[in-house]
């Protein structure tokens with residue numbers, strides 16, 4: 223069994239959750255961590271028993287023996303950090319959204335292609351067992367012809383004008399941070415919309431704090447989506463077909479429960495139990511692809527991430 227040496231860039235909140243889940247994978251070893259601060263790198267290395275730690279992202283990217291790097295900085299740092307690694311031929315698993323906008327995402331895709339390096343967006347929901355089940359139900363016609371997606375994600379984020387959720391320079395705003403989940407689900411189920419209508423409440427720092435979206439498709443399908451940094455929402459997703467409905471229960475983006483309600487007959491309820499938070503599935507997929515010699519994941523190809531970024535750009539416009 224090949225053991226993969228992982229590097230982490232940006233040892234903050236999500237990096238800690240990811241590092242903990244990585245320990246669930248027997249073929250993954252947390253090998254190096256890079257921070258903008260020597261102290262923070264050393265602290266993370268102590269906490270997660272990482273043998274190598276560096277006081278810059280560049281030094282991390284130059285660490286010999288690395289197989290792949292997980293990028294966990296705020297959105298505004300994704301492109302630069304990914305290109306830094308890709309230019310050295312390192313495989314990259316980059317947090318969502320892949321970048322701040324399509325132009326940056328295209329730079330990353332081009333760097334991956336130029337260096338024949340693996341690149342995947344760490345949109346963890348895509349790799350979770352319930353999501354795979356939802357797609358199987360759709361593909362096998364369990365709910366018939368798709369009619370609509372309805373999904374939301376909202377929570378009251380404590381206001382911090384310098385934090386990544388509210389600072390425009392860090393890519394702040396509801397759409398890119400949490401609105402990306404309903405938009406992602408819609409693209410997964412229905413593809414790219416023909417028409418997008420959106421409205422946002424813009425907060426004191428100039429970022430969208432509450433965003434509603436309606437997507438329309440050529441075949442008449444619709445999506446009704448919502449993201450908010452101002453208040454709790456149900457965090458549920460529904461996929462409606464002409465022969466039934468799939469419900470992804472709260473919090474749907476890492477749900478442990480699905481209900482398939484056919485137009486006729488009894489509902490089918492599925493429960494999911496797995497260790498950890500669920501970040502191990504995206505890490506396992508990256509390693510599986512790299513071992514198979516793939517440069518992108520068939521589950522989350524770079525093309526899909528570019529399409530997602532393009533739809534987020536259109537929504538902002």
Ligand SMILES: NC(=O)c1ccc[n+]([C@@H]2O[C@H](COP(=O)([O-])OP(=O)(O)OC[C@H]3O[C@@H](n4cnc5c(N)ncnc54)[C@H](OP(=O)(O)O)[C@@H]3O)[C@@H](O)[C@H]2O)c1
Pocket residue numbers: 231232233234235236237256257258259262263294295296297299317318319344345346386392399
């Ligand atoms: N998949 C998920 O469930 C999930 C959940 C939360 C967040 N995320 C994604 O993960 C990324 C990071 O989110 P987070 O909540 O972990 O962020 P965070 O804790 O605020 O920041 C992560 C780290 O990024 C580094 N960093 C680099 N440039 C920075 C800057 N200009 N300002 C602040 N920190 C900077 C910092 O580490 P050093 O300075 O030590 O290098 C910081 O600790 C985001 O893109 C977000 O969308 C994903």
